[in-house]
Amino acid sequence: MIEQFLQTALEFVKEIWFQLDSRFDLENTEAFKFLKPYLIQLQDNPLYMGISLAALFLVPYALIKVKSLSRERERKLDELMEEMEEEEDDYDEDDPRRLRRPEANTDTEEDEDTEKPLFDNDNEDSPSYMDVLDEMEEEIDSKEQEFELEPSPTEDKETSNLEESTEPISSQLAESEFDKDLNEFMSLEEDKELNDIDDSNHDQAIKELQEDGELMELDDPISNKDPFDNYSELEEDEQDKAIKDLQEEMERTISQLTEQIEEPTESHNSIKDLSQIHIGGDATIDDEYNPENEFYLEDAPLDTENEPPSPPEESSPELSDSEILASLEPELEDALDLESRPEAEQTEEPLEVPKTSDYEPELAGFTFEAESDIPETEPEVSAENFTFEAESMSFEETPEPEVDNTRSPMGEDSLIDRLKFLQTRFENRYQPSERHTKPAPSPAPIEKSIAAKDYSNFTEPRRYSNAPASPSPDSKIYMDLLESFVFMKDQKKHK
Amino acid sequence: MTSPINIIAVGGGKGGIGKSVICTNLAAGMALSGQKVILMDTDFGASNLHALLGIGNPAHGFQDFFNDKISDPRTLLLDTGISNLKFVSGAGDNPGSANIDSEKIGDIISFVKNLEADTILLDLGPGTNYNVIDFFNISTQGVVLTTPEMTSIMKTFSFIRAALFRRISLAFQDYPEIQKMVDHSNPDNANMEAYTTGLLRSKFQEQFPEYSDQLNTLINDFNPGLVVNRVRNRKDLMAGDNLLKLVKKFLEVDVTFLGYIIESDRVRDSIDEMIPFLIKDPQSKPSENLQQIIGALTNTDLQFVKRDGRIFVSKQVRLSSGWEA
Numbered sequence: 001m002i003e004q005f006l007q008t009a010l011e012f013v014k015e016i017w018f019q020l021d022s023r024f025d026l027e028n029t030e031a032f033k034f035l036k037p038y039l040i041q042l043q044d045n046p047l048y049m050g051i052s053l054a055a056l057f058l059v060p061y062a063l064i065k066v067k068s069l070s071r072e073r074e075r076k077l078d079e080l081m082e083e084m085e086e087e088e089d090d091y092d093e094d095d096p097r098r099l100r101r102p103e104a105n106t107d108t109e110e111d112e113d114t115e116k117p118l119f120d121n122d123n124e125d126s127p128s129y130m131d132v133l134d135e136m137e138e139e140i141d142s143k144e145q146e147f148e149l150e151p152s153p154t155e156d157k158e159t160s161n162l163e164e165s166t167e168p169i170s171s172q173l174a175e176s177e178f179d180k181d182l183n184e185f186m187s188l189e190e191d192k193e194l195n196d197i198d199d200s201n202h203d204q205a206i207k208e209l210q211e212d213g214e215l216m217e218l219d220d221p222i223s224n225k226d227p228f229d230n231y232s233e234l235e236e237d238e239q240d241k242a243i244k245d246l247q248e249e250m251e252r253t254i255s256q257l258t259e260q261i262e263e264p265t266e267s268h269n270s271i272k273d274l275s276q277i278h279i280g281g282d283a284t285i286d287d288e289y290n291p292e293n294e295f296y297l298e299d300a301p302l303d304t305e306n307e308p309p310s311p312p313e314e315s316s317p318e319l320s321d322s323e324i325l326a327s328l329e330p331e332l333e334d335a336l337d338l339e340s341r342p343e344a345e346q347t348e349e350p351l352e353v354p355k356t357s358d359y360e361p362e363l364a365g366f367t368f369e370a371e372s373d374i375p376e377t378e379p380e381v382s383a384e385n386f387t388f389e390a391e392s393m394s395f396e397e398t399p400e401p402e403v404d405n406t407r408s409p410m411g412e413d414s415l416i417d418r419l420k421f422l423q424t425r426f427e428n429r430y431q432p433s434e435r436h437t438k439p440a441p442s443p444a445p446i447e448k449s450i451a452a453k454d455y456s457n458f459t460e461p462r463r464y465s466n467a468p469a470s471p472s473p474d475s476k477i478y479m480d481l482l483e484s485f486v487f488m489k490d491q492k493k494h495k
Numbered sequence: 496m497t498s499p500i501n502i503i504a505v506g507g508g509k510g511g512i513g514k515s516v517i518c519t520n521l522a523a524g525m526a527l528s529g530q531k532v533i534l535m536d537t538d539f540g541a542s543n544l545h546a547l548l549g550i551g552n553p554a555h556g557f558q559d560f561f562n563d564k565i566s567d568p569r570t571l572l573l574d575t576g577i578s579n580l581k582f583v584s585g586a587g588d589n590p591g592s593a594n595i596d597s598e599k600i601g602d603i604i605s606f607v608k609n610l611e612a613d614t615i616l617l618d619l620g621p622g623t624n625y626n627v628i629d630f631f632n633i634s635t636q637g638v639v640l641t642t643p644e645m646t647s648i649m650k651t652f653s654f655i656r657a658a659l660f661r662r663i664s665l666a667f668q669d670y671p672e673i674q675k676m677v678d679h680s681n682p683d684n685a686n687m688e689a690y691t692t693g694l695l696r697s698k699f700q701e702q703f704p705e706y707s708d709q710l711n712t713l714i715n716d717f718n719p720g721l722v723v724n725r726v727r728n729r730k731d732l733m734a735g736d737n738l739l740k741l742v743k744k745f746l747e748v749d750v751t752f753l754g755y756i757i758e759s760d761r762v763r764d765s766i767d768e769m770i771p772f773l774i775k776d777p778q779s780k781p782s783e784n785l786q787q788i789i790g791a792l793t794n795t796d797l798q799f800v801k802r803d804g805r806i807f808v809s810k811q812v813r814l815s816s817g818w819e820a
Contacts, residue, residue, distance in 0.1 A: 472730065472733075473643070473730055473731075473733035473734045473736075473737055474730075474733045474736075474737075478645075478737060479737060479740065479741070481645070482645060482648060482649065482652075482737060482741060483741070485645070485649050486649055486652055486653070486741070486745075487690070491690055
């Protein structure tokens with residue numbers, strides 16, 4: 001059997017050689033002539049043959065192995081270096097990520113990050129929003145301590161490093177995701193501001209608001225912490241009251257912003273749009289407007305800048321609510337309710353009660369965006385634009401609600417109901433004022449409105465393209481058309 | 496007694512549809528198949544056949560005929576380099592030479608009819624003016640050319656109708672009342688109500704019943720052939736079929752579909768190279784299409800093969816008559 005097998009293998013090799021030789025004329029090549037005596041020796045001596053075969057396979061394998069090992073070491077070294085640098089480098093005071101920094105876990109392996117979207121990450125993300133909450137901070141601190149202990153830069157064993165790296169990586173991943181969302185939000189805000197604001201007056205107002213917001217940014221994160229922390233402890237009545245107060249403040253700020261930035265009519269439209277999109281606000285924003293809130297108006301931009309993660313929510317009021325929710329969410333990690341947005345809004349609102357200024361700045365920031373849309377002359381168009389912005393915001397927010405779902409306070413149900421009620425009121429307001437029936441909070445209605453706008457824009461081109469469609473030569477239409485071209489209008493006797 | 500000359504006029508209402516190219520290749524193919532062919536450029540005022548044949552500065556042309564510079568009209572026949580093919584150029588035409596008076600046209604027609612050849616191919620100009628239509632009507636086999644575009648279909652229909660009505664007009668020259676119905680060249684003295692053969696027949700039935708039979712004969716004898724040029728797909732062929740339906744519906748004329756020529760860069764290249772594509776590449780698709788058309792016109796099955804720069808022709812004569820083939 002073995003002989004037969006060897007025989008066939010030998011024949012196979014011979015065949016391959018003959019084919020190659022016939023095609024490439026290998027025997028006549030200098031290289032083959034040079035190697036021929038050695039090949040003959042190899043053929044005669046089985047020891048040489050075995051050595052040559054082993055060298056043929058083992059040498060490349062060894063090279064690859066060595067390269068991979070060296071590469072792995074370099075990677076680990078780079079990770080350690082990055083970790084060291086990150087620890088050394090302090091975030092800017094303005095950067096809200098600074099609050100999340102204490103976790104500062106070293107490893108940053110994206111691959112492992114994807115593998116570990118654990119609750120730890122979510123918790124960390126939410127805390128980033130809710131640095132204010134003490135409970136969350138405690139939990140986070142405990143986790144951080146664990147992480148720090150584990151990820152401590154140990155260069156002992158690869159396996160141990162990998163295990164350690166996974167956890168710190170997960171924490172870093174959470175941070176990176178948060179940072180990513182934050183950057184996106186920041187960029188989105190900037191883009192919106194740049195794109196939407198056309199009038200010089202609006203630009204000036206926006207600049208002022210931005211400046212104020214920048215000034216407030218440094219203080220905001222700290223100020224937010226305390227009220228949010230107390231939120232979970234508040235009773236339902238107090239929370240409701242807080243929500244009311246917050247909404248009132250939101251409305252005031254919105255109205256003030258609208259007055260400052262735009263004309264009364266335009267501001268109304270914009271405000272209505274905002275109210276449509278946002279869930280948390282009370283009945284009528286315009287009615288509740290108070291000139292006193294100029295202070296809030298100033299604060300508003302600060303909040304927007306300080307709380308970039310929250311912006312993902314749809315409209316300015318919603319965004320503020322979302323931020324509040326985000327802050328509350330870390331506390332409510334264990335909560336079960338699915339309606340993340342309403343919950344978040346409710347939670348945020350009670351938090352705002354202690355420091356409405358924080359919320360108002362956020363609202364102002366969002367309202368600011370909305371107003372940037374408002375500047376457009378046509379009321380309907382502005383509304384559409386606003387919805388469009390709200391949609392973009394909602395897209396960003398969508399991930400946040402998911403995080404929020406994990407946590408819910410004990411008295412959330414009542415707050416949720418209240419928020420739902422408020423949302424319905426906003427929707428009702430939105431419907432009469434604006435065009436379509438569906439309110440902003442859910443992304444679907446926004447999409448519909450946008451789609452309708454797109455259709456209106458593209459109707460003419462489509463018609464234009466459809467009109468010249470030539471009839472098929474084998475159709476009666478073609479013949480009729482041909483006859484119409486041949487004969488004049490009064491020449492119809494032939495028919 | 497010699498057999499009558501076969502005069503084939505290639506026309507079409509629209510310009511730029513390939514009349515000259517197809518006419519040149521038809522003449523070359525017929526000449527290569529053994530017939531003595533004379534190709535005439537009757538597009539006075541815008542002649543270009545000599546360019547398609549690569550004949551620069553032709554020695555003579557129809558202008559000499561008009562200027563009475565030649566004593567023997569046969570000197571107009573130029574050698575083309577293709578065996579059995581002679582050529583009468585329209586080069587040298589001057590501005591306004593397209594507006595030749597009817598007398599000159601008559602002279603040319605008599606000149607054409609007196610030539611000694613098996614086949615005379617007339618390349619007509621565009622439009623439906625009488626100088627063009629009259630040449631078409633002297634042909635024994637008229638060929639109308641069209642392209643699939645609707646504009647070309649329309650023009651070709653108009654060309655066929657103009658040729659038919661002109662034929663009827665010439666047949667009833669001595670009947671002014673009939674002229675009013677069929678000759679609309681003078682709108683003030685024309686009866687514009689008869690713009691289809693159906694209406695014309697009814698008018699004849701009402702006013703000139705005695706000439707109805709003659710009218711019917713003229714209409715029935717009018718059987719131009721149709722060639723669809725620059726066909727890209729089956730849809731384009733349907734356009735040609737629509738023309739046949741249109742002519743049948745409003746003119747009650749049976750147009751014979753002779754064939755089609757596909758759209759090909761070879762045709763364009765042959766124009767640039769001043770060599771008929773049938774000679775340049777007899778086995779190309781356009782050449783095959785053209786051979787089928789020649790076969791339909793001459794009642795033969797032709798096959799051209801080019802080997803070593805020489806063209807060989809296999810020819811089989813059909814037993815049935817040409818037009819019915």
